[in-house]
Amino acid sequence: MSKVQFLLNGQQQSVEVPPMKRLLDVLREDLRLTGTKEGCGEGECGACAVLMNGELVNSCLIPALQAEGTRLCTIEGVSTDGHLHPIQQCFLERGGAQCGICTPGMILATHQLLDKYPNPTMEQIQEGLGGNLCRCTGYMRIFESVQEAAALNPLAGK
C-alpha cells in the first residue's frame, strides 16, 4: 500500500491504496466520486477522462502513485457553488447529454479544448473530442453544445 496525496477539486486528499490501483478506481471506490465513468478501460473511449494539472488524461491508465502531488479536477469539481458550469449548462440545453456515460469525459475534454482554443473551428472540436466516444447522440448535438459554450466564452479570464 502507498500513501498518495493530491489536490482534488480544490481539496487536499490523502488515500492509502495499492500503488498500481487505477486512478479511476481510487476516485470511484476510495473517494466515492462516481461521476467519472469507466467505458473501455483501455484509453480509447474517454469516459474516465479527468484533468490532471490542467491537462486531459484517461484516469483508467494512471496508476495511483503517479497522481502523487498532482492537481486533479473531476466532473464533480466543474460546477461551482451548486451552479452548473456554462459548458454543463450548454450540454443540458442543447441535448449534448443522453444516457450520460460519456458526458463527464466530454465536458472535461471540452474544458481543455476551450482552454486552448476559445473559439474553436469544427475541425478543432472534432479533434479535441476525438478520444471520447458517444453511442447515443451521433455527436452533432455534442458539437452544437461545444459551439454554444464557446460562444458564451466560459473560460474568459480564467
Added chain:
Amino acid sequence: MRSDVTEYELSAPATLQEMLSLLAAEPGKYTPIAGGTELMVALGVGRLQSRSLLSLQHFQELRFLREEDGHVVIGANTTFTDLRRSALIAEHLPLLAQSASWTGAIANQNRGTLGGNIVNASPAADNPPVLLVYGASITLISASGMRTLDYNDFHLGYKKTQLRADELVHSVRIPLAYQGYRQYIRKVGTRNALAISKIALAGIARTEGTRIAEIRLGAASLTDRPIRCLAAEKALTGASLAADSLEATLQAGRAALAMEAKPIDDIRSTARYRSAVAENLLEEFLRSLAE
C-alpha cells in the same frame, strides 16, 4: 481477465541515478513505466507480466526538447503533446509533428512519451518510421554511463531492441537537415483518433530536376519491426520522374517494396492488404514528387 492490482509493486525512485542503480542491481526485475498508456492497458486485460514497476514519469531531466549543434535533441519523457506544441518540430520536422498528432487522442498524447513509444517497440508504432527517415540516433543511459546508437540499428525483431535490462532511453537526436526535402507521411487505420495502423509509410526525398537524388522510406506494420525500406530506396535513387519514365519508376519502386514487405495477417488487417496499400502509398508519394 483484469489483473489483481494488489499483486503489483510500483515505486517512484527519488532520482534518476537511484532508478538506474536499482535497474543495474537486479537487471530484468523491474519494468519502467512512464505515461502508462501501454502498460496500464496490459494491466487492465491481465497481460502485464512484470510484477515490479518503477515510475520514471516524474524525471523532468528526461523531458526536454532543445536545439543543439544543428540537431534537435528530444528527451525520452517528452510527451506527444510536447512535440505538437514545439515550433521547432513544426518548422523543421513536420513528419514528427504529424505522427505525434495521431498517436492516440489528446488524453493519450498528454501522457504518452516518445521514449515509451520507442521501447514498446510495436511494429505498428506511429513515430519510429519518422525517426528512421530523419536519420535519428538514440542515446541510452545506465548506471555505467551513456551510449549512442544509430536508430536504424535499434530495432532487432518483434518487440526486440538493443535496450539492455539495466538501461533507459535518454534521448533521440535528429539532424535539422531537411529543408528543401519533399516530405510525406500517411497512416491507414480504421479511425482518425486512436486507431492503430494497419499500415503507415513515411518518406523524405530530394530531387534534382526530374531525378530522385536521395530518398528515404520508413514503414510501420510492414515487417515484424519498424523498418527503413532500403530495397525500395535503392531502386528509386537516381530514378527519373519525367513523364515518359514515371510509370517505370513507379513499377520499380513498387516491386522493390514488395520484395522487402513481410506483413502479417491479424485482427486489424491482412498481409495482402498491407502489401498492396504500402505500394499504393509509395506510389502516391512518388507521384507527388513528379508534380
